[in-house]
Amino acid sequence: MWPFWWQLPSTRMPVIEVVPHYLSSADANRVAVALFGETDFYEAEPMLSSNFTKAEIQEKINRWSQYTNETSIYELYGDVGDAADTVSVVKSFIVDYTELYESASDENLHKKCQWQFKKESCYLLSEEELSGLNLENDNDSIQATVKVGDVRYIFNASTRNKKDYKLNNVSVSLYDGLSPNMIDERIFQAKLCRTQEPSEAQISSIKEKAEGILAQMGLGDWLIDECYVNTSYFGSIPEYKVCLNAVLVLEGVKSSRRPQLNNLKSEEVYASNYYISDVKFEFSANGDLVSFKMYSPVDIKEIVNGNARVLSISELMEKATTYLALSDIYTYGFAAVDSIDEEVGCKVSIANIEYGLSRVKVPNTDESYYYVPAITLEGNIEYYGKQSGNVFYFSESTPIGKAHNEVDVHYEEVNFTYSVKSSFYVVERKELTKALHDRFCVLGGIVIYSQVKKYDPIEKCVFTNGEKVGYDKLIVACGNREPPSGSSAAKRE
Numbered sequence: 001m002w003p004f005w006w007q008l009p010s011t012r013m014p015v016i017e018v019v020p021h022y023l024s025s026a027d028a029n030r031v032a033v034a035l036f037g038e039t040d041f042y043e044a045e046p047m048l049s050s051n052f053t054k055a056e057i058q059e060k061i062n063r064w065s066q067y068t069n070e071t072s073i074y075e076l077y078g079d080v081g082d083a084a085d086t087v088s089v090v091k092s093f094i095v096d097y098t099e100l101y102e103s104a105s106d107e108n109l110h111k112k113c114q115w116q117f118k119k120e121s122c123y124l125l126s127e128e129e130l131s132g133l134n135l136e137n138d139n140d141s142i143q144a145t146v147k148v149g150d151v152r153y154i155f156n157a158s159t160r161n162k163k164d165y166k167l168n169n170v171s172v173s174l175y176d177g178l179s180p181n182m183i184d185e186r187i188f189q190a191k192l193c194r195t196q197e198p199s200e201a202q203i204s205s206i207k208e209k210a211e212g213i214l215a216q217m218g219l220g221d222w223l224i225d226e227c228y229v230n231t232s233y234f235g236s237i238p239e240y241k242v243c244l245n246a247v248l249v250l251e252g253v254k255s256s257r258r259p260q261l262n263n264l265k266s267e268e269v270y271a272s273n274y275y276i277s278d279v280k281f282e283f284s285a286n287g288d289l290v291s292f293k294m295y296s297p298v299d300i301k302e303i304v305n306g307n308a309r310v311l312s313i314s315e316l317m318e319k320a321t322t323y324l325a326l327s328d329i330y331t332y333g334f335a336a337v338d339s340i341d342e343e344v345g346c347k348v349s350i351a352n353i354e355y356g357l358s359r360v361k362v363p364n365t366d367e368s369y370y371y372v373p374a375i376t377l378e379g380n381i382e383y384y385g386k387q388s389g390n391v392f393y394f395s396e397s398t399p400i401g402k403a404h405n406e407v408d409v410h411y412e413e414v415n416f417t418y419s420v421k422s423s424f425y426v427v428e429r430k431e432l433t434k435a436l437h438d439r440f441c442v443l444g445g446i447v448i449y450s451q452v453k454k455y456d457p458i459e460k461c462v463f464t465n466g467e468k469v470g471y472d473k474l475i476v477a478c479g480n481r482e483p484p485s486g487s488s489a490a491k492r493e
Contacts, residue, residue, distance in 0.1 A: 013373040014251045015305040016357070018298040020166045020274055020367055021219065028142045028157035029115045031170050034216035035155075035292060036146050041113040044123050044143035044154055047178050054104045057097050063187060064090050064097075064180065076186055078234035089180040113144040117159065139167055145175070151188045151288070152176040163366055165264035165273040172292040189290065193239035198229050198285035206242045206283045214246060214279065219297040221249040222279055225257060230282075241290055246279035247356075248371075250300065256356035256376040260295070272361050274369070301368065310373045336392070343386040 021027075032041060045051055052060075067073055067090050070083040080086055119138040121130060139160045146153050154175035160167035174188040198206075207227055214222045226245040231238050248255045258276050265273070275295040282290040337344055358374030383393040 013308055013310050013357070014253060014303060014371075015308050015373070016250050016300055016371045017302045017304050017362065018250070018359075018369050018371060019301050020161075020168055021297040021299045022161055023157050023159045023168050023170070023297075025115045025117060025142070027219065028117075028170070031157065031217045031219070031294070032144065032146070032155050034213045035172060035289060036148065036153075039146060039148075041144040041146050041155065042110040043113050044145050044156075045110070045177075046124055046126055048126070049177070051109050052100070052104055052177075053108055054101055054106055057101045057104050060176070060179075060184075061094055061097055061101070064094050064183065067183060067187075068094070074235055075237065076183070076190060076234065078237075086181050086183075090183065093180040110145075113142070115142060117142055117157075120158065137162070148288070151191065152184070153289075161367075166367055167264075167275070168296055169275070170292070170294040172289065174290065190234070190239065192284040192286075192288045192290055193241055194237060195240055195285040197231075197238075198240055198242050202285050202287070203227065203229070203242055206287050207244060209283075209287060210244045210246075210281050213281075217294075219294070220277075222246040223249050223254050225254070240285050242281075242283045242285065244281040244283075246281075248277045248298065250357060250371055251303065251306070254356045255371060256354050256358050256374055258358065258376065272359070272369070273366060276359065298369070304370065308373065337383065340385065340392060342388060344392070345384050345386050347380075347382045347384070 067076060068087060070087055073080055073083040073086050073090075077083075077086070117140040119135040120141040121133065121135055121138050123141060123143045125133075139158045141159075142155075142157045144155045146155060152175060153172055156169075156171045158167055158169050174185045176184040176188075179185070207224060210224060214224075224244050224246045226243070228243055230241045230243050232241075233239075245257070247257055255277065257278075260276055260278060261272055264275065277296040277298060278293075279295070280291075280293040282292070284290055354376040356374060356376070357371040358376065359369050359371050362368040362370055380394070382391060384391045
């Protein structure tokens with residue numbers, strides 16, 4: 001019997017074919033306005049450009065002059081290593097820009113953003129440096145600078161439609177051109193984020209603000225599925241950022257959060273050449289934008305099956321078990337396993353399961369993808385020495401892997417994709433009494449066994465729903481629940 005939190009929301013789900021939404025000039029302009037409002041945007045200039053007004057140069061000098069001693073550097077950066085070196089670099093920049101001030105113009109020579117794509121290298125190199133270069137393989141980009149109060153940002157919309165990979169990304173970050181040890185970005189973030197810890201009311205307001213921004217962008221439907229406060233310390237000084245992440249919603253069904261791709265150029269037939277659709281916001285406690293990223297908006301090409309029958313939980317678990325059992329010791333990210341002079345065990349566990357739509361590439365195409373019903377599995381991994389008991393590698397919230405079943409979208413029954421990502425309990429065999437075993441089964445607990453010898457594949461990986469278990473050591477995933485009373489099972493925080 002499976003618990004309430006394991007119930008599938010529907011016995012029917014859609015299968016949707018999508019294609020990349022290639023960003024237009026109008027898209028870029030609309031996203032920028034959604035983020036910053038109707039304000040002045042200027043064309044970004046090459047990093048080494050000296051096209052600053054006297055006022056801009058003086059603003060930089062005044063800003064940097066506050067950080068010409070080691071105490072101020074430590075307060076800004078925290079543990080920066082050799083603070084004296086940073087002070088020396090800051091002072092050299094002040095000297096250079098003081099000289100530059102003499103020849104600078106009083107007139108604003110920056111060009112208003114025209115919201116027209118051009119080759120990315122045009123924002124990095126001077127016209128002289130660009131001369132004779134072949135830019136055919138460059139991404140197309142619109143980059144613009146914008147100032148909000150005393151804080152400056154750079155906006156970047158990039159698009160690419162080439163056979164090797166596709167790209168449609170938007171980003172915003174703190175930036176004011178070249179600066180010593182990126183001090184401008186550090187100063188801007190400190191100014192925005194050195195506040196009191198965000199209150200619940202502030203977090204709620206920021207979430208509403210982010211939802212409004214996403215709606216105004218007009219690049220699909222998005223659902224904010226993660227919202228948390230990130231606290232960073234610079235020395236003893238905290239900086240707070242409210243972080244919000246969003247996933248696509250298609251035909252009223254949310255997509256499952258997946259680890260972002262790190263390779264878009266694989267030749268494998270099912271390999272993706274387009275980043276997973278994702279949105280990331282960072283705000284200060286006061287609601288000021290700190291950073292923004294949007295990956296891979298899509299357009300719906302076709303509702304392939306609006307009423308596909310989903311598999312049962314038992315069928316899903318069987319398919320997940322099959323995939324996990326095919327994993328080996330090299331699957332889970334510990335590269336140094338061959339250098340260890342004892343047998344190595346690898347423990348894998350599943351603690352959480354999410355149900356939604358997951359993207360798979362349509363084979364033999366270079367820009368079509370299916371969103372299909374899927375379960376996403378979250379878990380932890382641990383590599384340990386069997387003789388010593390030493391833990392060589394442990395990771396929470398790290399992708400463990402994914403398995404795709406073949407998807408015949410034109411039939412009523414649709415198979416599922418799987419991603420494995422995070423929290424587990426280790427339970428010794430002797431502790432797994434019948435009562436304990438029954439309790440986990442009633443709770444819908446998943447038991448995974450993955451004892452691994454050096455160079456050998458995983459011997460066994462089992463989900464149990466009442467069958468007899470007889471292994472020496474078990475990993476029992478029980479969601480957010482505490483280990484059973486009296487158990488020595490250790491929760492990994």
